[in-house]
Amino acid sequence: MRELTKSMLGLSWAVSVFGAQQIGKAMASASSEGPEALAAQVDEVTRTVQAHLSEAMASRFRSGDQWQRKLIDSVWPEDLDAGKVVKSGVDVVRRSIDTVMPKSAGGSQPAASTPAA
Numbered sequence: 353m354r355e356l357t358k359s360m361l362g363l364s365w366a367v368s369v370f371g372a373q374q375i376g377k378a379m380a381s382a383s384s385e386g387p388e389a390l391a392a393q394v395d396e397v398t399r400t401v402q403a404h405l406s407e408a409m410a411s412r413f414r415s416g417d418q419w420q421r422k423l424i425d426s427v428w429p430e431d432l433d434a435g436k437v438v439k440s441g442v443d444v445v446r447r448s449i450d451t452v453m454p455k456s457a458g459g460s461q462p463a464a465s466t467p468a469a
Contacts, residue, residue, distance in 0.1 A: 370397060379438050 355401055374390050 367397075370394075375438060379435050379442075 375388055377385055378387060402410060405413055408464055
């Protein structure tokens with residue numbers, strides 16, 4: 353059970369890192385890979401995982417996958433620039449962090465207070 357847990361956590365981490373890599377590539381304006389190539393890479397990983405599902409779970413996967421693809425098609429215009437969408441999201445997060453954690457007037461971080469002895 354311990355090794356299975358390690359493997360499950362490894363899978364989760366690998367998928368997270370792979371997703372971050374693909375988002376980074378999509379945001380890079382000088383990327384040599386277009387969105388279609390990046391989508392093909394993600395689809396290949398998806399098919400590999402799907403090949404290991406039982407028939408019942410594969411059926412559930414297909415239903416959910418069809419649903420989310422139809423949802424995206426209904427709300428995402430064909431000509432929408434995904435890089436701009438992601439950049440806008442990153443900008444919102446940066447502004448949120450700046451609002452929550454403002455810098456001090458001098459531009460340096462506030463000095464840590466020392467506890468009284």
